[in-house]
Amino acid sequence: DVKVTQSSRYLVKRTGEKVFLECVQDMDHENMFWYRQDPGLGLRLIYFSYDVKMKEKGDIPEGYSVSREKKERFSLILESASTNQTSMYLCASSAPRGVTEAFFGQGTRLTVV
Amino acid sequence: DQQVKQNSPSLSVQEGRISILNCDYTNSMFDYFLWYKKYPAEGPTFLISISSIKDKNEDGRFTVFLNKSAKHLSLHIVPSQPGDSAVYFCAASAGRSDTGRRALTFGSGTRLQVQP
Numbered sequence: 420d421v422k423v424t425q426s427s428r429y430l431v432k433r434t435g436e437k438v439f440l441e442c443v444q445d446m447d448h449e450n451m452f453w454y455r456q457d458p459g460l461g462l463r464l465i466y467f468s469y470d471v472k473m474k475e476k477g478d479i480p481e482g483y484s485v486s487r488e489k490k491e492r493f494s495l496i497l498e499s500a501s502t503n504q505t506s507m508y509l510c511a512s513s514a515p516r517g518v519t520e521a522f523f524g525q526g527t528r529l530t531v532v
Numbered sequence: 533d534q535q536v537k538q539n540s541p542s543l544s545v546q547e548g549r550i551s552i553l554n555c556d557y558t559n560s561m562f563d564y565f566l567w568y569k570k571y572p573a574e575g576p577t578f579l580i581s582i583s584s585i586k587d588k589n590e591d592g593r594f595t596v597f598l599n600k601s602a603k604h605l606s607l608h609i610v611p612s613q614p615g616d617s618a619v620y621f622c623a624a625s626a627g628r629s630d631t632g633r634r635a636l637t638f639g640s641g642t643r644l645q646v647q648p
Contacts (some may be wrong), residue, residue, distance in 0.1 A: 452636075
């Protein structure tokens with residue numbers, strides 16, 4: 420059974436803190452993604468990675484960075500958390516060739532206070 | 533500038549009837565379309581997809597229709613069941629399958645409620 424696992428279900432952080440969200444997949448997928456979900460806005464792509472150490476900006480990369488040191492792990496970093504980064508964060512992975520669906524983790528609900 | 537639009541934020545249907553969820557897109561480069569279902573506090577799960585070379589794809593109670601000229605797709609659920617109550621997201625992707633660089637662009641979602 421395919422699996423994408425996010426390290427935390429719920430997080431509460433203070434404004435200005437550096438925040439790490441971790442994601443691990445066990446499907447040997449080359450592609451990994453970070454999205455955020457907000458009411459009325461759907462899922463918006465923050466960053467994606469198509470190989471180890473490779474990354475591309477999505478639609479809303481400002482205030483975020485990512486790290487992909489190993490194929491199975493993709494980290495999202497909030498350099499200095501702000502209240503407008505309070506959101507549901509979703510990690511996903513997909514196979515590299517052809518047209519296949521992306522598999523999602525369970526999500527991390529981040530609250531910045 | 534939303535490239536994938538779901539104009540109905542919510543839909544309510546009776547159990548046993550048909551649910552029709554709609555999605556419009558603006559990017560003519562999109563060539564693969566997907567529907568995801570999401571329950572609260574869970575990640576989205578893949579439901580059904582369709583390539584732009586087809587106009588219909590069916591999987592059990594779920595059928596997706598694609599009208600490329602209108603840049604419109606729809607998801608039909610027949611018959612609807614209370615367990616189908618969830619938020620449904622339409623998604624699309626474009627190009628570069630040779631390198632595998634495909635990211636999904638999502639709509640804003642439609643909350644479906646199936647009344648028993």
